[in-house]
């Protein structure tokens with residue numbers, strides 16, 4: 001039986017990496033709520049004005065053909081992933097409660113059929129409070145900074161090989177500084193949401209765990225949930241029948257188990 005899984009966590013804690021692997025393993029569909037904020041920032045934040053009517057029209061269109069639009073949103077997001085202006089506008093848009101409600105409602109309607117992994121800083125509290133599995137991926141800030149810096153340096157090394165470096169030869173120290181200030185800012189913005197999430201979700205501290213270990217831990221949660229859910233009914237029925245048989249024919253029944 002398919003369920004929904006919601007994953008929160010502070011910046012750079014591994015939500016995207018783990019979410020992707022988990023959804024592939026379970027053959028679930030992945031929805032990252034961040035891509036909605038960035039898509040809206042690109043499409044509906046023009047001349048410093050949020051085009052709220054356009055957003056409502058988009059919502060209706062999206063709900064008519066959700067999987068087509070999810071692909072489109074992801075495509076636009078891949079193109080503008082590194083665009084700082086879009087990221088800043090996404091953060092501004094994210095402060096508007098009306099827009100948060102629209103995005104949450106779209107995701108709630110799409111995920112009614114189950115079989116989704118949903119990511120985002122309010123995934124376990126506001127988007128899918130009824131998800132059967134709710135997780136917070138956490139890690140110390142030093143770990144998160146190191147992971148993000150390593151990721152940037154890996155991309156940079158690859159880009160240098162292809163002679164299309166983006167960071168204009170920033171020193172490693174400058175990159176660390178930029179990443180640290182970005183993560184601190186995002187931690188500050190999401191502080192309340194993550195605190196709320198930690199009250200309702202299972203917290204997994206990934207600081208000393210590899211990607212594979214985190215994935216294995218989450219899969220254990222999912223398999224255990226499915227096992228207990230699928231088999232609980234069988235166990236209860238078996239116990240009721242056993243109890244009735246014992247009460248009605250105790251001698252015969254115990255005779256069945258008599259060791260010769």
Ligand SMILES: Nc1ncnc2c1ncn2[C@@H]1O[C@H](COP(=O)(O)OP(=O)(O)OP(=O)(O)O)[C@@H](O)[C@H]1O
Nearest residue numbers: 010011012013014015016017147151206209210211
């Ligand atoms: N358990 C882990 N061990 C080592 N590296 C990890 C682990 N989890 C994630 N990473 C690495 O950390 C980096 C950040 O991960 P990811 O982008 O998935 O985080 P995120 O929570 O989605 O970030 P954001 O909040 O910015 O969207 C990536 O380079 C990823 O490969």
Ligand SMILES: Nc1ccn([C@@H]2O[C@H](COP(=O)(O)O)[C@@H](O)[C@H]2O)c(=O)n1
Nearest residue numbers: 033034037038090091094120121122123
């Ligand atoms: N559930 C969410 C998801 C995202 N945001 C905002 O979107 C911006 C982009 O997301 P990233 O995870 O890629 O940083 C981000 O700055 C958030 O402001 C959100 O508020 N709620």
